[in-house]
Amino acid sequence: QKPVRIAPSILSADFSKLGEEVRAVDAAGADMIHIDVMDGHFVPNITIGPDVVKALRPHTKKPFDVHLMIDPVDPYIEAFAAAGADIITAHAEAGKHIHRTLQAIRAQGVKAGISLNPATPETVIDYLYEDLDLILVMSVNPGFGGQSFIESQLKKIENIRKRIDALGLDIDLEVDGGVNAATVRRVVDAGADLLVAGSATFKGGPDMYAPNIAALKNL
Ligand code: DX5
Ligand code: ZN
Numbered sequence: 677q678k679p680v681r682i683a684p685s686i687l688s689a690d691f692s693k694l695g696e697e698v699r700a701v702d703a704a705g706a707d708m709i710h711i712d713v714m715d716g717h718f719v720p721n722i723t724i725g726p727d728v729v730k731a732l733r734p735h736t737k738k739p740f741d742v743h744l745m746i747d748p749v750d751p752y753i754e755a756f757a758a759a760g761a762d763i764i765t766a767h768a769e770a771g772k773h774i775h776r777t778l779q780a781i782r783a784q785g786v787k788a789g790i791s792l793n794p795a796t797p798e799t800v801i802d803y804l805y806e807d808l809d810l811i812l813v814m815s816v817n818p819g820f821g822g823q824s825f826i827e828s829q830l831k832k833i834e835n836i837r838k839r840i841d842a843l844g845l846d847i848d849l850e851v852d853g854g855v856n857a858a859t860v861r862r863v864v865d866a867g868a869d870l871l872v873a874g875s876a877t878f879k880g881g882p883d884m885y886a887p888n889i890a891a892l893k894n895l
Pocket of ligand 2: 685710711712743852872
């Protein structure tokens with residue numbers, strides 16, 4: 677298991693000054709920037725499109741971890757890759773051909789991730805490990821920041837960690853939703869090495885971003 681890295685979700689940032697917020701979390705020790713893309717169809721909220729990702733790209737050199745909560749996915753992969761995504765994650769539940777989607781992401785020269793909703797069993801990735809650079813376990817139902825961690829997902833994280841290690845593959849195991857000082861230890865013990873933190877990063881305003889990120893890294 678690699679050292680824990682933190683990906684602040686800019687869903688909890690001040691949307692009226694996103695460039696500034698991205699620079700602030702970069703300076704505060706973010707390892708990557710988690711960008712939540714929602715379409716009002718796959719999830720009950722609407723957020724960011726490729727033009728916003730493109731506008732943010734000059735503000736940091738840190739990788740853009742783009743979490744697509746949209747259906748369909750395939751028509752938008754090229755636009756998010758061109759906008760500067762380093763990782764594109766699609767949901768197992770979106771579209772009918774997730775294997776094809778993962779191949780389409782890698783064909784853009786971008787790392788490919790799959791995300792699983794809380795109700796989705798980890799067995800959906802049994803035949804996809806070789807096609808993955810990242811697995812994102814949702815520990816809340818996607819759509820909003822600031823929700824409570826769903827404890828049952830710890831078992832899923834453990835099971836996926838065992839498979840990654842048994843296969844000896846270099847796949848990031850990311851957890852998204854309700855990660856904070858109270859839950860981070862169990863999430864990392866279960867096997868996660870990349871943590872999304874929205875409200876836990878942005879709470880308290882810009883002066884708190886660095887201590888907030890440090891607190892998560894120190895578990
Ligand atoms: C939820 C998003 C998350 C969200 C996490 O649909 O995918 O990335 O911003 O927010 P927190 O860390 O506040 O639970
Ligand atoms: Zn997310």
